[in-house]
Amino acid sequence: MLWLRTWRLGVKSLFLHPLRSLLTVLGIFIGVASVIWLLAIGEGISREARRQIEDLGADTIIIRSVKPPSEVTAGSSGPTPYGLKRAEYDMLVETVDTIKSAIQIREMRRQFRYGGRLVDGRLVGCTPEYADVTKLKIAQGRFIDDADLIHRSTYCVLAARVAERLFPYEDPIGRSIYLAEHTDFYEIVGVLEHRNPTAAIGGSLDSQDFSNDVYIPLTTMQRRIGDTVITRGSGSFEGEILELNQITLRVDNVNNVFRTASLVEDSLRHHDEMHDIAVIVPRELLEQAKTMQMMFMLFMGLIAAISLVVGGIGIMNIMLATVTERTREIGIRRALGAKRGDIVRQFLVETLVLSAVGGATGILGGVLCTPVVDFVREQMKIYAAETMSRLPEVVQSISPVIVPWSIPLAFGISVFVGVMFGIYPAFRAAQMDPIEALRHE
Amino acid sequence: MRLACRADELKKEYVLKSETVRALRGVSFDIPEGDYVAIMGPSGSGKSTLLNLLGCLDRPSAGRLFLGDDDVSRMDDDQLSHIRASRIGFVFQSYNLIQQLTVLENIEVPLYYQGKLSSQDRQRCRLLAEMVGLGERLDHRPTQLSGGQQQRVAIARSLINDPYFILADEPTGNLDSHTTAEILALFEELNNKGKTIIMVTHEDDVAGHAKRVVRLRDGLLQSDIVNKERILLNRAAMLA
Numbered sequence: 205m206l207w208l209r210t211w212r213l214g215v216k217s218l219f220l221h222p223l224r225s226l227l228t229v230l231g232i233f234i235g236v237a238s239v240i241w242l243l244a245i246g247e248g249i250s251r252e253a254r255r256q257i258e259d260l261g262a263d264t265i266i267i268r269s270v271k272p273p274s275e276v277t278a279g280s281s282g283p284t285p286y287g288l289k290r291a292e293y294d295m296l297v298e299t300v301d302t303i304k305s306a307i308q309i310r311e312m313r314r315q316f317r318y319g320g321r322l323v324d325g326r327l328v329g330c331t332p333e334y335a336d337v338t339k340l341k342i343a344q345g346r347f348i349d350d351a352d353l354i355h356r357s358t359y360c361v362l363a364a365r366v367a368e369r370l371f372p373y374e375d376p377i378g379r380s381i382y383l384a385e386h387t388d389f390y391e392i393v394g395v396l397e398h399r400n401p402t403a404a405i406g407g408s409l410d411s412q413d414f415s416n417d418v419y420i421p422l423t424t425m426q427r428r429i430g431d432t433v434i435t436r437g438s439g440s441f442e443g444e445i446l447e448l449n450q451i452t453l454r455v456d457n458v459n460n461v462f463r464t465a466s467l468v469e470d471s472l473r474h475h476d477e478m479h480d481i482a483v484i485v486p487r488e489l490l491e492q493a494k495t496m497q498m499m500f501m502l503f504m505g506l507i508a509a510i511s512l513v514v515g516g517i518g519i520m521n522i523m524l525a526t527v528t529e530r531t532r533e534i535g536i537r538r539a540l541g542a543k544r545g546d547i548v549r550q551f552l553v554e555t556l557v558l559s560a561v562g563g564a565t566g567i568l569g570g571v572l573c574t575p576v577v578d579f580v581r582e583q584m585k586i587y588a589a590e591t592m593s594r595l596p597e598v599v600q601s602i603s604p605v606i607v608p609w610s611i612p613l614a615f616g617i618s619v620f621v622g623v624m625f626g627i628y629p630a631f632r633a634a635q636m637d638p639i640e641a642l643r644h645e
Numbered sequence: 646m647r648l649a650c651r652a653d654e655l656k657k658e659y660v661l662k663s664e665t666v667r668a669l670r671g672v673s674f675d676i677p678e679g680d681y682v683a684i685m686g687p688s689g690s691g692k693s694t695l696l697n698l699l700g701c702l703d704r705p706s707a708g709r710l711f712l713g714d715d716d717v718s719r720m721d722d723d724q725l726s727h728i729r730a731s732r733i734g735f736v737f738q739s740y741n742l743i744q745q746l747t748v749l750e751n752i753e754v755p756l757y758y759q760g761k762l763s764s765q766d767r768q769r770c771r772l773l774a775e776m777v778g779l780g781e782r783l784d785h786r787p788t789q790l791s792g793g794q795q796q797r798v799a800i801a802r803s804l805i806n807d808p809y810f811i812l813a814d815e816p817t818g819n820l821d822s823h824t825t826a827e828i829l830a831l832f833e834e835l836n837n838k839g840k841t842i843i844m845v846t847h848e849d850d851v852a853g854h855a856k857r858v859v860r861l862r863d864g865l866l867q868s869d870i871v872n873k874e875r876i877l878l879n880r881a882a883m884l885a
Contacts, residue, residue, distance in 0.1 A: 216745045536741045541730020541758035
């Protein structure tokens with residue numbers, strides 16, 4: 205009952221200066237909301253990063269060819285052969301016994317044509333296992349199969365977006381796309397479902413986007429295109445001689461990943477000189493990502509904590525002003541029998557009300573994070589599509605995930621801050637000499 | 646007759662700018678229950694110091710002070726607070742109501758600091774407000790009241806804890822003559838009902854309403870005179 209009155213009195217006293225109290229609450233509101241927002245955004249980003257890495261497969265080892273730095277190839281006339289060799293693929297598969305399955309890929313950027321429509325994309329020479337390892341799902345028709353590989357048939361499978369753009373109205377199955385660079389036709393036997401991009405690998409910063417791919421049998425590519433590829437750049441030609449772009453190894457047991465990876469690295473030591481391959485272990489990336497996430501969270505938490513401390517200083521500032529302003533009231537209360545503890549309690553309750561209201565509204569504001577960010581992103585896609593498309597992939601697909609423990613944490617911190625920064629003004633109020641306080645004008 | 650207050654060789658010294666000021670140099674008096682005492686004296690006489698001691702806002706340097714049976718001269722801060730909350734009724738020159746509280750809530754404050762507030766107490770607050778003529782304004786804020794009305798609230802507040810005495814510090818200092826008369830009449834009425842009143846004032850005609858006038862000079866008791874005229878008038882009023 206008396207407690208209730210203390211609280212009611214606190215609220216009443218705060219209403220003596222509604223605007224001032226509101227601004228103080230705003231400081232805490234921003235602090236609490238930013239704790240929740242920053243942690244939610246951090247969690248959203250790292251979840252997306254983890255998902256991308258996990259899509260690479262925790263039990264896989266990826267070896268990619270990397271274009272060697274120009275100083276290594278300097279002096280030689282024309283393109284220098286580099287990267288992974290088919291022989292190395294065979295060697296790895298035969299010698300490393302923890303490998304369960306393996307795939308090899310050769311890829312290049314090409315233009316695909318159908319009728320008057322033209323699409324830039326990635327031409328991938330692969331084996332049937334590729335669909336399984338990279339978790340591609342068939343929407344229509346079939347993927348490349350063993351028979352295609354043996355017969356070096358000119359069949360192809362389209363990724364979803366290529367199919368949409370080349371065949372907005374027609375059914376692509378059974379039709380043929382045209383590769384201008386090689387004056388070659390490929391008949392479409394299947395179309396894939398949409399797939400989310402996976403993490404960036406092999407020195408490139410872009411995450412792997414599978415939506416503009418066209419898949420053909422690897423053997424077909426070797427026969428009809430070969431290892432030497434000329435790419436037409438703007439006003440120049442660029443050539444590369446490369447047998448394989450990527451080898452993906454699947455290990456029989458997740459626990460063997462690191463051991464196998466070091467074995468593979470040892471077997472491919474001879475590439476060290478050229479720096480023309482990169483070994484990527486998604487599981488390692490995953491662990492790095494977890495460390496990164498911790499750092500990120502810590503960093504975000506620090507920023508949020510700073511804003512809460514600023515909010516706390518705001519509280520302290522206001523309470524000190526309030527205490528001075530209400531010296532007379534303190535004197536009256538002391539004369540009417542208030543103990544020092546009563547005065548401390550009265551002012552602490554006021555700071556608690558301020559920080560609790562700030563905390564509660566801050567939580568509301570924090571929980572709105574996901575819908576607000578989603579809304580802004582969708583609006584941006586509609587009204588500022590161009591700006592949006594230039595932003596990094598991570599920002600484009602950002603979707604904050606509220607971390608459940610951030611809510612009690614933020615509220616706890618806000619109340620803690622309220623008490624911490626409220627104690628000093630409250631004690632100053634209580635230490636006043638009642639006689640002096642009564643005389644105060 | 647029981648004593649509301651007894652001062653025994655009260656001394657108070659304090660240091661002001663490295664100089665020791667002897668504000669009270671040994672003051673003794675008894676105030677029986679039902680008395681109405683005016684304390685007078687020029688500024689610097691120790692009047693305010695005595696008021697602070699009687700109000701338990703301060704402790705004497707030497708000597709003893711009893712309120713009822715409680716020796717308050719050696720009490721600590723919290724004990725003194727408790728005495729103020731339960732045993733003293735303050736009335737100030739500038740009313741000293743709490744701005745954010747209503748009339749009724751202002752009257753309740755001393756009870757709140759005693760740590761009790763029952764529905765009976767609330768009823769008493771209401772009765773006291775009615776007694777001082779503010780039964781219609783229980784929900785008003787101090788700023789909505791005139792000076793005289795505010796002082797009435799303060800008097801009601803001073804009575805809520807059934808104190809040993811009402812300690813009034815220049816209670817009419819801020820009021821016009823008409824309101825002064827009203828407030829003094831209220832004090833007289835309360836005194837006739839048996840309430841003890843100690844009033845600090847520097848106005849002779851205000852002091853004339855008391856039964857007894859104590860004068861201080863230079864920290865000592867200068868005179869302690871019973872106001873026979875006032876007592877006779879009082880008797881006459883009671884007989885009539």
